[in-house]
Amino acid sequence: MGKRGPAPKPTALRVFEGTRIQRPTMRDGEPLPELLESPVCPEWIGEWGRAAWDRMTPQLVGTRLFTEADYDLFAQWCFAHDMFHQARLDLAANGLCFDTEKGRQANPAAKIMNAQTAIIVKIGTLFGMGPAARVGLAAPQADTGHDDLDRFKRTSVSG
Numbered sequence: 001m002g003k004r005g006p007a008p009k010p011t012a013l014r015v016f017e018g019t020r021i022q023r024p025t026m027r028d029g030e031p032l033p034e035l036l037e038s039p040v041c042p043e044w045i046g047e048w049g050r051a052a053w054d055r056m057t058p059q060l061v062g063t064r065l066f067t068e069a070d071y072d073l074f075a076q077w078c079f080a081h082d083m084f085h086q087a088r089l090d091l092a093a094n095g096l097c098f099d100t101e102k103g104r105q106a107n108p109a110a111k112i113m114n115a116q117t118a119i120i121v122k123i124g125t126l127f128g129m130g131p132a133a134r135v136g137l138a139a140p141q142a143d144t145g146h147d148d149l150d151r152f153k154r155t156s157v158s159g
């Protein structure tokens with residue numbers, strides 16, 4: 001039998017969500033993959049996938065959720081975008097159905113679009129994309145050089 005309950009969240013995601021200070025921020029033995037500051041899009045991703053890469057990479061890097069360990073998964077997300085748009089173009093050019101010697105059949109591009117949409121949603125959720133995935137997220141604060149005690153003093157005096 002598999003593990004019960006929700007999958008544990010990585011520390012970076014817990015901190016991004018605004019986890020309470022009282023809880024430990026680091027789990028024992030949790031790996032710390034290297035953060036990527038300017039990841040390069042893989043060459044095998046097509047035009048539409050590259051556009052998704054260029055649009056979303058700065059946001060993921062800014063949230064400090066994009067690590068070396070996430071590179072291939074995010075590349076798959078971008079590849080799914082590329083496949084979705086290729087299928088969309090085929091559907092626009094050839095229509096939803098077409099005639100064959102066996103009769104009228106659905107364009108396979110519609111099935112490809114549905115499959116790629118599922119992949120985009122599933123992987124995107126892992127990166128905090130989508131309204132439900134962002135519930136409770138708190139934007140990371142820039143490091144000002146102040147420690148937690150200074151931050152506490154500022155918030156308790158002003159509020």
